[in-house]
Amino acid sequence: MGLALLPTIHSIFSTTNVGPLLDSFHGPLVAVLKRTFLLLGTVSVGALVLGWPLGTLMGLAQFPGQRLFFAALAVPMFTPSSLWAIAISSVRPLVAYRHQWWFDGFCGAVLTGLVQALPLVYFASYFLSRTVPGSRIDATLLAAGWRGLLWVCARFCLPAALAAAVLGGLLAIADPGPAQIMGYHGMASEILISFSARYNAALAAQKAVLMALLLLPLLFPLAWMTAAWSETHLLGRDTRRACPKLFGIFPWAVLFAWGALLMVLLALPIAGFLRPLKSSQTPQSFHFAWAVFKASVPTTIRYCLTAATLASLLGLFLTLITGRKHQGRFLLLLFCFVFLSAPASLHALGFAGIASQLPDCFDFLTRRGNAPGIAFALRWLPIPTLFCLRAWSLVPETSHDSAVLHGVPAVQYHWKVTLPQLLPFLICAFLLVALQTAADVSSTLILLPPGASTFTTRIFGVIDSTTDRTLSALCLLYIGAGVAPLGVMSILSGLRRRF
Amino acid sequence: MCPLLEIENIEKSFGKSPVLAGLSWSVCPGKNVLLNGPSGSGKSTLLRLIAGLDVPGRGTIRVEGRIASHDTRLIIPPCQRGIAMVFQDLGLWANLTARQNVLLGLAGSRLTRSEKQQRAEDALGLCQISFKAGERCFRLSVGEQQRVALARAIAVRPKLLLLDEPFTGLDLVLKQSLLDPILELWRAHDTTVILVSHYPADAMPLSAAFVTLENGRILNNS
Numbered sequence: 001m002g003l004a005l006l007p008t009i010h011s012i013f014s015t016t017n018v019g020p021l022l023d024s025f026h027g028p029l030v031a032v033l034k035r036t037f038l039l040l041g042t043v044s045v046g047a048l049v050l051g052w053p054l055g056t057l058m059g060l061a062q063f064p065g066q067r068l069f070f071a072a073l074a075v076p077m078f079t080p081s082s083l084w085a086i087a088i089s090s091v092r093p094l095v096a097y098r099h100q101w102w103f104d105g106f107c108g109a110v111l112t113g114l115v116q117a118l119p120l121v122y123f124a125s126y127f128l129s130r131t132v133p134g135s136r137i138d139a140t141l142l143a144a145g146w147r148g149l150l151w152v153c154a155r156f157c158l159p160a161a162l163a164a165a166v167l168g169g170l171l172a173i174a175d176p177g178p179a180q181i182m183g184y185h186g187m188a189s190e191i192l193i194s195f196s197a198r199y200n201a202a203l204a205a206q207k208a209v210l211m212a213l214l215l216l217p218l219l220f221p222l223a224w225m226t227a228a229w230s231e232t233h234l235l236g237r238d239t240r241r242a243c244p245k246l247f248g249i250f251p252w253a254v255l256f257a258w259g260a261l262l263m264v265l266l267a268l269p270i271a272g273f274l275r276p277l278k279s280s281q282t283p284q285s286f287h288f289a290w291a292v293f294k295a296s297v298p299t300t301i302r303y304c305l306t307a308a309t310l311a312s313l314l315g316l317f318l319t320l321i322t323g324r325k326h327q328g329r330f331l332l333l334l335f336c337f338v339f340l341s342a343p344a345s346l347h348a349l350g351f352a353g354i355a356s357q358l359p360d361c362f363d364f365l366t367r368r369g370n371a372p373g374i375a376f377a378l379r380w381l382p383i384p385t386l387f388c389l390r391a392w393s394l395v396p397e398t399s400h401d402s403a404v405l406h407g408v409p410a411v412q413y414h415w416k417v418t419l420p421q422l423l424p425f426l427i428c429a430f431l432l433v434a435l436q437t438a439a440d441v442s443s444t445l446i447l448l449p450p451g452a453s454t455f456t457t458r459i460f461g462v463i464d465s466t467t468d469r470t471l472s473a474l475c476l477l478y479i480g481a482g483v484a485p486l487g488v489m490s491i492l493s494g495l496r497r498r499f
Numbered sequence: 500m501c502p503l504l505e506i507e508n509i510e511k512s513f514g515k516s517p518v519l520a521g522l523s524w525s526v527c528p529g530k531n532v533l534l535n536g537p538s539g540s541g542k543s544t545l546l547r548l549i550a551g552l553d554v555p556g557r558g559t560i561r562v563e564g565r566i567a568s569h570d571t572r573l574i575i576p577p578c579q580r581g582i583a584m585v586f587q588d589l590g591l592w593a594n595l596t597a598r599q600n601v602l603l604g605l606a607g608s609r610l611t612r613s614e615k616q617q618r619a620e621d622a623l624g625l626c627q628i629s630f631k632a633g634e635r636c637f638r639l640s641v642g643e644q645q646r647v648a649l650a651r652a653i654a655v656r657p658k659l660l661l662l663d664e665p666f667t668g669l670d671l672v673l674k675q676s677l678l679d680p681i682l683e684l685w686r687a688h689d690t691t692v693i694l695v696s697h698y699p700a701d702a703m704p705l706s707a708a709f710v711t712l713e714n715g716r717i718l719n720n721s
Contacts, residue, residue: 407578407607
């Protein structure tokens with residue numbers, strides 16, 4: 001945990017070199033901050049309003065094509081938001097001029113943020129409503145009918161949905177890409193400009209710290225509440241799983257209406273991607289996109305694998321040493337939620353700062369090819385940690401007690417019993433970290449060694465200088481490459497269930 | 500005769516609520532005990548303290564005359580006490596097969612590989628679950644899982660076998676089929692059994708003494 005926090009702490013201390021923090025708090029920056037917080041609030045509320053009821057309803061229902069629906073919803077989670085901003089801005093020519101403001105500026109930025117934040121809230125609510133014990137569902141259905149059941153489940157999912165909505169909002173304001181495309185500049189753009197255009201890492205860090213300090217009064221209580229809630233409910237004793245229990249026509253109608261709304265929201269950017277491809281030069285665009293992909297994929301995969309492997313191992317280690325101690329678990333959860341919600345650039349700038357001050361012998365860790373992978377492993381450490389904590393909580397306590405009583409050596413026990421049960425969760429976390437690493441733009445731009453580039457940064461680099469058609473081809477190729485590992489994972493999980 | 504188990508004035512509380520308050524008790528070798536009492540009276544806690552899975556707040560626990568736990572210190576680790584336990588929720592390693600469960604349960608013993616395999620087969624046979632030895636535990640019915648848990652416990656041939664409500668939810672026929680291997684173990688290896696049960700009738704086949712626990716103290720010991 002200390003290792004993960006070190007770059008952030010370094011960033012905070014490095015800001016003392018550029019003068020008092022409040023000196024940077026001037027007119028233009030205040031306007032930028034206002035824009036940033038407006039975007040954060042709108043995206044969080046929108047994602048909560050749309051995603052929370054739908055996720056809860058879905059958790060109680062089962063319908064044909066559910067996996068396909070999930071896959072469609074998962075796509076935005078591992079795609080850089082700048083790609084969705086490109087797609088949404090491409091919708092503009094499809095609508096009348098007087099309606100084009102919907103896909104530009106603040107509205108465009110909100111739509112882009114929603115496309116990414118909604119699935120987060122949806123999946124949080126969905127998985128939470130699936131963990132409501134079956135006996136509680138039966139009892140509520142008997143006592144209060146499906147309306148009561150919905151109310152109970154929605155209330156149960158609210159803390160997680162709220163946390164996911166805020167996280168989605170934070171992700172929306174952390175990426176400078178959509179701001180650049182939509183012309184709605186926020187703090188992420190300010191930080192990137194300070195670092196890349198003014199070559200002033202300390203100033204960039206100061207802005208990141210300022211944002212973190214302004215967010216802290218909101219985020220810390222929320223992280224505290226979420227950690228306490230998760231410790232009790234999510235890591236509590238697992239009981240009989242919920243079975244899908246939706247009866248009557250009305251809940252199904254609500255579910256499909258909500259689902260359709262969500263799909264429309266996702267279909268908009270897809271239409272934006274496809275519109276420029278109606279041209280005879282589309283094959284050349286795909287040829288170019290393929291060449292860019294081939295050139296950047298080794299670096300991208302290297303960073304992704306390093307980050308995912310290291311983060312998964314560290315997450316597993318943290319979980320194993322924390323075990324079932326309540327205080328330890330609470331602290332770990334609090335660390336995860338606070339760290340996830342801190343500005344990503346703060347971590348990246350800190351890592352770059354530490355790298356520049358360490359002696360040469362540390363270059364293989366902090367400056368060579370693996371450096372961005374290591375930085376991302378520390379940044380995304382909360383993801384595998386949360387997954388492993390949840391998986392660990394599903395192993396009954398008496399299973400460990402039996403091992404202690406029978407004198408089973410710890411290594412043998414973990415290898416034969418614990419690890420196989422944690423493995424599905426670890427694989428999910430591994431994929432998520434890898435995809436998040438591939439999707440990140442802002443931190444990658446700060447951490448990339450000279451001459452190196454990932455597929456995402458290559459796309460980001462040509463946004464202003466290439467045709468819509470080529471951009472669409474690049475984006476579709478990215479989505480295709482991201483869907484492939486998810487598809488493989490889905491097939492493997494299906495096979496595992498069958499055997 | 501030296502008691503197999505001696506408990507002296509132990510206290511245990513969770514937070515501010517005391518569960519066991521100055522409890523003293525002893526169990527002689529070969530003298531089985533049926534422990535009962537209302538829910539929340541501390542039966543499971545007492546078994547966990549005896550097994551060494553938890554430490555008392557105060558007091559001493561002796562196993563075969565040796566101090567096993569004293570106040571908040573664990574002196575003899577659970578695996579060296581010669582105790583096996585069947586938990587209320589069985590505590591099986593669900594991803595392993597029945598045979599692997601029994602074999603892994605013998606991992607702490609100083610037996611050769613072939614001896615362990617022989618022990619495992621014997622225990623599975625005694626519990627009449629050999630025909631499901633290759634099945635993963637999560638695929639077994641509750642009754643079958645209870646047999647596997649019992650097989651794992653008796654395979655180590657413990658001096659003291661702790662059974663925490665192992666017959667919950669079983670019909671009479673199944674209950675009898677689980678009692679048979681316990682009786683066999685008792686007769687052949689002189690294993691003492693402490694059985695937690697809400698049914699006094701369970702004491703009869705084991706010729707067990709009847710002990711009632713209430714408010715953290717032993718009410719009667721007959």
